[in-house]
Amino acid sequence: MSSESLLERQRILLVTGMLGAGKTTALHELEDLGWEAIDNFPIRLLPRLIGREGERDSGAPPLAIGFDSRTRGFAPGAIIERVKQLDARPDLELSTLFLDCSDAELRRRFDETRRRHHLAHDVPVDVGISAERDLVAPLRRWADVLIDTTLFSPKELQQVIRQHFAGASQEPMTVTVLSFGFARGVPPAADLVFDMRFLDNPHWDPELRDYSGLDEPVGAHIQKDEGFAASFERIRDLLLDLLPRYAAQGKSYVNIAFGCTGGRHRSVFIAERMAAALREAGFSPTVLHRNLKSRTAELIEGSHRQ
CATH class of the missing domain: 3.40.50 (Rossmann fold)
Incomplete structure (x- = not known):
């Protein structure tokens, strides 16, 4: 494929990971970098969002799609297969970012925000974190980019996102x-x-x-x-x-x-x-x-x- 045709490919980044690991912060930073960001999007609808080959707007900005274990239809195996099919299209360039974090830090963040883990209704949050980690393991293994946010402040995570994904989409100051x-x-x-x-x-x-x-x-x-x-x-x-x-x-x-x-x-x-x-x-x-x-x-x- 020529360098000219490569530049015309729609860049799509799937952003997922453990709840509390920083997905919202990452998406906000990507948006500031010029990406079009959508959160909690059912991946089964991604083909409809992108459109058929040849129907896509060539001037469209790069697209960041956020989803996690709470998103409707979350099934890692099916998601991977669907994305593989899309990645075979010559007009698309897909990659996946997985945000991880240690169990102890995730527990601290849940305690600090007083949020409930959706997989731990009547049990300790540790149980929900462990269940979620097993659930998302296929996506973690499959992801192109893995960022561990255990030691990151939100500002530090923003800096790492810029380092990885700014590229040509970044607007000058x-x-x-x-x-x-x-x-x-x-x-x-x-x-x-x-x-x-x-x-x-x-x-x-x-x-x-x-x-x-x-x-x-x-x-x-x-x-x-x-x-x-x-x-x-x-x-x-x-x-x-x-x-x-x-x-x-x-x-x-x-x-x-x-x-x-x-x-x-x-x-x-x-x-x-x-x-x-x-x-x-x-x-x-x-x-x-x-x-x-x-x-x-x-x-x-x-x-x-x-």
Whole structure:
């Protein structure tokens, strides 16, 4: 099969495992990665969901199907045979993820959430866990990927899911660089806020007052400040260190805000320069200037000396 035809195959991931092992967390993370996720889906209906060969939408996203021992028609042997038949289709690429966990940790999780195990109505939860483990054993042996979540926090499980299944479906982290005026409030959605009021204010130069941070004379004025170069480099290096770490933690949006008094000169220039530095490093930031076109910014600047 050519690489071109392989790329056109519908990617389908079956997500199953022990109750309490993290299936819901895994499906939510897959959804954040661009997968279409469906939970508690009867596998006998999977052919109907996918459609016949040649009828599938070629632009469909990868599909993650969650099911467990509570799902209607749960019969591991029959599920495996049905999936084998589907896997023989040239337009599909099926794989199975099994989430496991130690009996002791599962018991702790059930006790912590005060949930009943559906196979242990009038007996200790250990009995239900043991019965379930026997029931799902064929799926565990057959699965393409096995993840033991015994020692994982939900955040750690999310990271492991990203490592295994992000691939081409993962959307890049959205980075926004924003300028604003402190006198009109800090942007509520800002993740990182940098106060640029320590730099010399071009507003107090009559020849620069009517310009903005987008204009070369204002940029030249700001760059002459002895505090500019070293501070800019430190902030840039901090961002280049933090942004990959945010991405590794699965953060979808990072909003970086630079503020000055009115949001017209210093913050605008720094936001533009920082966005350019981030682009050079491989990011694709969007630049917004919240108060640049606001007439109020000029009045604010005139009433503050910073």
